Amino acid sequence: MTACLYTRLDTVDDAVQCLASAGEDGHVIAGGVALGILMNERLVKPVHLLDISRIDALKRIEVTAEGVLSIGALATHQEVLTSAAVAATCPLLIEMSSEIACERIRNRGTIGGSICLGDPQGDPPVALLALDAVVRAAGPQGLRDIPIRTFFQDVYTTALQSDEILQEIRIPRIPDGGGMAYHKFSARRAMDYATTVSAAVQLACDPDDGRIINAGLGLGGVGVTPVWSKAIADGLLNATPCPEIFAWMRKMVHEELSPIGDHLYSADYKSHVAAVILRRATERAYNRAVAGSDRR
Amino acid sequence: MASDKKQPDGQKFALESAKQQALWQREFQQIVADVQGQALGPNWTANSSPRNIGLPLPRNDVLYKVRGTARYAANISMDGMLYGRFVRSQEPHARILNIDVSAATQAPGVHAILTADEIPQDRLLVGTHDNDTPILAKDRVRYVGEPIVAIVAESVEQAQQACDLVEVEYESLPVIFTPEEAIIVGAYQIDAEAEGNIITEHRHDVGDVDAAFAAADIVLENTFTTEPIDHCFLEAQAGLAFVDSGGTLNLLVSTQYPHFHHEQLARVTGLPMEKIRVIQTVVGGAFGGKIDDTIECASCLLALKTSRPVSMTLTREEVFIATTKRHRLKFRQKLAATKEGHLTALELDILCDGGAYRSYSRVVAGRCVVHAGMPYRFPNLRVHFMTAFTNHVPSGSMRSFGVVKMAFALESHLTELAAKIGISPIEIRKRNGFVDGDVISTGQVLQDVGLLKTLAEIEPIYERRKRELAGVHGQGQMNPGRKRGLGVACLGYGIGYSGIRNPSTARLAVSADGFVTAFCGTPDIGTGSDMALTQIAAEALDIDLGRLRVVSGDSTKTDDSGPTSASRTTYFSGNAVCLASEDFKRQFCTAVAEKTGCLPAQVRIDNDRVIVQNEPLAFEQACRLIADDVDAIVGYGKFDPDIEIDISTYQGNAYPTYTYGTHLVEIEVDEELGSVDVVRYWAAHDGGVIVNPIGAEGQVEGGIVQGLGMALWEKIVRQEGFIVNPHYRDYLLPGAMDIPGELSVWFVETYDRTGPFGAKGLAEASIIPTPGAIAGAISNAVGVWPRGIPMESEKILELMGHYSADAAKSATVKGQPREPR
Numbered sequence A: 001m002t003a004c005l006y007t008r009l010d011t012v013d014d015a016v017q018c019l020a021s022a023g024e025d026g027h028v029i030a031g032g033v034a035l036g037i038l039m040n041e042r043l044v045k046p047v048h049l050l051d052i053s054r055i056d057a058l059k060r061i062e063v064t065a066e067g068v069l070s071i072g073a074l075a076t077h078q079e080v081l082t083s084a085a086v087a088a089t090c091p092l093l094i095e096m097s098s099e100i101a102c103e104r105i106r107n108r109g110t111i112g113g114s115i116c117l118g119d120p121q122g123d124p125p126v127a128l129l130a131l132d133a134v135v136r137a138a139g140p141q142g143l144r145d146i147p148i149r150t151f152f153q154d155v156y157t158t159a160l161q162s163d164e165i166l167q168e169i170r171i172p173r174i175p176d177g178g179g180m181a182y183h184k185f186s187a188r189r190a191m192d193y194a195t196t197v198s199a200a201v202q203l204a205c206d207p208d209d210g211r212i213i214n215a216g217l218g219l220g221g222v223g224v225t226p227v228w229s230k231a232i233a234d235g236l237l238n239a240t241p242c243p244e245i246f247a248w249m250r251k252m253v254h255e256e257l258s259p260i261g262d263h264l265y266s267a268d269y270k271s272h273v274a275a276v277i278l279r280r281a282t283e284r285a286y287n288r289a290v291a292g293s294d295r296r
Numbered sequence B: 001m002a003s004d005k006k007q008p009d010g011q012k013f014a015l016e017s018a019k020q021q022a023l024w025q026r027e028f029q030q031i032v033a034d035v036q037g038q039a040l041g042p043n044w045t046a047n048s049s050p051r052n053i054g055l056p057l058p059r060n061d062v063l064y065k066v067r068g069t070a071r072y073a074a075n076i077s078m079d080g081m082l083y084g085r086f087v088r089s090q091e092p093h094a095r096i097l098n099i100d101v102s103a104a105t106q107a108p109g110v111h112a113i114l115t116a117d118e119i120p121q122d123r124l125l126v127g128t129h130d131n132d133t134p135i136l137a138k139d140r141v142r143y144v145g146e147p148i149v150a151i152v153a154e155s156v157e158q159a160q161q162a163c164d165l166v167e168v169e170y171e172s173l174p175v176i177f178t179p180e181e182a183i184i185v186g187a188y189q190i191d192a193e194a195e196g197n198i199i200t201e202h203r204h205d206v207g208d209v210d211a212a213f214a215a216a217d218i219v220l221e222n223t224f225t226t227e228p229i230d231h232c233f234l235e236a237q238a239g240l241a242f243v244d245s246g247g248t249l250n251l252l253v254s255t256q257y258p259h260f261h262h263e264q265l266a267r268v269t270g271l272p273m274e275k276i277r278v279i280q281t282v283v284g285g286a287f288g289g290k291i292d293d294t295i296e297c298a299s300c301l302l303a304l305k306t307s308r309p310v311s312m313t314l315t316r317e318e319v320f321i322a323t324t325k326r327h328r329l330k331f332r333q334k335l336a337a338t339k340e341g342h343l344t345a346l347e348l349d350i351l352c353d354g355g356a357y358r359s360y361s362r363v364v365a366g367r368c369v370v371h372a373g374m375p376y377r378f379p380n381l382r383v384h385f386m387t388a389f390t391n392h393v394p395s396g397s398m399r400s401f402g403v404v405k406m407a408f409a410l411e412s413h414l415t416e417l418a419a420k421i422g423i424s425p426i427e428i429r430k431r432n433g434f435v436d437g438d439v440i441s442t443g444q445v446l447q448d449v450g451l452l453k454t455l456a457e458i459e460p461i462y463e464r465r466k467r468e469l470a471g472v473h474g475q476g477q478m479n480p481g482r483k484r485g486l487g488v489a490c491l492g493y494g495i496g497y498s499g500i501r502n503p504s505t506a507r508l509a510v511s512a513d514g515f516v517t518a519f520c521g522t523p524d525i526g527t528g529s530d531m532a533l534t535q536i537a538a539e540a541l542d543i544d545l546g547r548l549r550v551v552s553g554d555s556t557k558t559d560d561s562g563p564t565s566a567s568r569t570t571y572f573s574g575n576a577v578c579l580a581s582e583d584f585k586r587q588f589c590t591a592v593a594e595k596t597g598c599l600p601a602q603v604r605i606d607n608d609r610v611i612v613q614n615e616p617l618a619f620e621q622a623c624r625l626i627a628d629d630v631d632a633i634v635g636y637g638k639f640d641p642d643i644e645i646d647i648s649t650y651q652g653n654a655y656p657t658y659t660y661g662t663h664l665v666e667i668e669v670d671e672e673l674g675s676v677d678v679v680r681y682w683a684a685h686d687g688g689v690i691v692n693p694i695g696a697e698g699q700v701e702g703g704i705v706q707g708l709g710m711a712l713w714e715k716i717v718r719q720e721g722f723i724v725n726p727h728y729r730d731y732l733l734p735g736a737m738d739i740p741g742e743l744s745v746w747f748v749e750t751y752d753r754t755g756p757f758g759a760k761g762l763a764e765a766s767i768i769p770t771p772g773a774i775a776g777a778i779s780n781a782v783g784v785w786p787r788g789i790p791m792e793s794e795k796i797l798e799l800m801g802h803y804s805a806d807a808a809k810s811a812t813v814k815g816q817p818r819e820p821r
């Protein structure tokens, strides 16, 4: 690591101002879990670090009057995992957070950092894609809402502008009769990250005939960004889980995704895994939706 | 800029660690008393049975380790200390045209820059068995990561920044990345002395293999592959070099073999032997990876050059790219048997990637040749083993020296054979496993063989789980798409070096206040061997454990007794301690006799007392009595069994004794993904009499988990000579969560007539059966045989034919899946 300027900010306004005046030199640091590694390996050499980790206003997790689940960018994975508000409205995020590394990492890493990094391996982006979340950014021009499904643009590139700070993540109210599931595939049980494939599914079904009436899904580890497939999600509409629909999903996964082969797995195998775990997540989400007790 | 501050000498560090021991020793006496009190059953009185052998005592290093006060080399700092870093080759094979250090010289904080040009040619090359590896590359680099320049500066960061400023101009040379290419006629010769790029080649031929194959009822033949892996000790290579006020060069270093560095340093620095001292610091794991030169010579040369202490610690990435790896193997194995399941012949043709320098390649080859077919009777055997140079980081020694890879193939074939003739994998091993009186391929006759006892221990568990699993599978109690399987594998492993003498020595000294120090040649590398030696010494001397202290790993305090490797410390050094104890008792009793005016024969040590003409004295009382003479008492023991193999015929005594074991594993395969979960593991070992059950159990568990990583995930991946996964994030080492939920270890305890109180060696060998057992279990579960390790999920799925996009689509699912475990 090389020496750099360091400023600690206490409010979002200060942070936005400071970021504007630092210009290209400014680099936001939250939990530092990801950034620390990048700096150690000298892949990122920040000139001016803006530490937002003490901005309390960004740590809130709450359900608004309209039923929107709002999670501050600085909420740690562990806070999401143990939040009563999240448990009551969006158990998918609990299931997802429990799959992130270990408690030490979860205590430090933030949901905002995870999204801003745009790592295709990250777990939170996958779940938030399935949930159709909205990302609220604060910039010199004020607040801006970005649908998460347009947020991840390219390798480690997001829709966030260099003068913006991620403020909160907003998850629209989940309609009744829904079910969700998260599935992560890793070679080992020990904290795998670089080599995982993950799938999140959120769906709702008609209480009368069991047809799927609403579906969202996200996939991780199968491309240069976390991915979301409208085609597959739409294809599930009006269907009930059956071998034919899963065969179709498998075909779609192979067609739609372009995973990158690495030293462990071929691209084909990754597609295969994605198809299998997407099916498993779908089945589980559907069972939960039908069971109702564990709805949402 | 010599600091005029007086440097402390190495004694300070040696004493500090002894002080740590002494502190612990006090707490320890109580623990010993407690454990002894519990362990003494009604039939086990202090007189009739060993008091110290077999006690489940916590190791004498755990306290300072768990309290975080252990002094690892990288934690030690001294006034005026500088930090060293290497500039490493970015080319797999190239001539060095020019090294420009001018910018680095000007960099902030830099004190000295060392290149090969400054080291006389006859001092440049080092190595454990052959001096073939330059401390710093001269004129040519042979692999990516080879050190070229070493720089010391005020801080690690400054040293690294200076390293980044060094410009090396290369001219690429032809590269060789596989042994197959290396041995082609006309291939570029990587090493000046090695014609045909052959590092080592061995042939061993017993009986009439061809006739046996012609007559065989069943022949199995396959090609097996293994990938290079890393030792993955948690503490990277680290050391601190400095010259003390007496002019002695001290090196505090994390190593398996201080005397090796001592001897090399004498030649490399030109200093006389007595002006060098190498002290082993607390070692955070080694597994065979800390017996080559990495930072040792460079840091010492820089300490001499700057007259300042120099600290060097490798980064994790450097450990991956630039220190020895387990050999990559490719081999054909052909096995013949009768339809009754009797093995008749084995043929092995092995080709190994040795990397760019020799390191332990010859040792690995020699051991593999002797272990071919072990632990089973093969009347006919033919082995051809060849290791060739390539432009990869050198391959070296690692836990079991290659035997684990051979066992993967052999145990796979044995299980396959059992299935072919319809008997259990246990039964086939019982029919062919070594028993007392069997003659191995070198002509050596075996005794005290406990293999069948370990099989007998495992058999009922195997039969029970087999029944239970049949029920579970039959009644559809498994999650759909998941299958369980059981796998069995055995091991037989020679203790000590292969076919050459490798003596170990010990000295015992006593102080007037009644403390006995055992100076043992082989250091403790984190396995708890000092604890075992303490127990053996206490037993042999018949004094309380609390009186004993082991000093090992100081090159000036002990004789060169070889490295701590090859499972040799408990057996070799333990025997040396026993011999030294006899010598000690003779001298001690003579001294007491002289003082008390009786005959030496009238004095004996008994249960921590000294009996003089039937009058008991407390041990420390006796020591006080002879206070003036205690310094003269030095019990010496050298254990040097008659081990010799004629390399041309491969006949002779390969090892003084052998350790055996049987492992059973239960796995679960996800049929859709090919991934393997190891759910249960049972291991029975014959390590002779177990000196310390807690320690032994820990070692076996560690070996199993290390074997599991090797079996399922671990591999070094290279592209054009570059390692692409030199980090723990993509080199998949098993973690705590991957340890099977049930992991049970038993010891059958064969009394070894040649061992110290019946003990053999144990720890290293526990890795050997794991990959073979897992392969058998995979086959048992889903009916396919992986022939390469690691047995990755993608490969298993491929073998199952489920995968390839098309096949994947046709895989159908039955029933509703359950919640994940």
Ligand SMILES: Cc1cc2nc3c(=O)[nH]c(=O)nc-3n(C[C@H](O)[C@H](O)[C@H](O)COP(=O)(O)OP(=O)(O)OC[C@H]3O[C@@H](n4cnc5c(N)ncnc54)[C@H](O)[C@@H]3O)c2cc1C
Pocket (backbone or CB within 6 Å): A027, A028, A029, A030, A031, A032, A033, A034, A035, A036, A037, A052, A073, A074, A099, A100, A101, A105, A108, A109, A110, A111, A112, A113, A114, A116, A117, A121, A122, A123, A124, A164, A165, A166, A167, A191, A192, A193
């Ligand atoms: C050992 C290990 C295991 C891991 N395992 C997992 C895993 O299983 N699953 C998983 O999903 N992740 C995993 N991670 C990654 C890690 O959890 C996330 O990347 C992490 O949560 C990032 O959060 P942070 O607060 O530390 O971000 P930082 O490291 O502080 O920042 C990351 C990036 O985001 C930017 N940034 C952060 N916050 C904001 C903001 N509010 N506004 C604008 N920009 C911002 C920073 O500038 C930086 O570029 C692992 C990491 C490690 C080290």
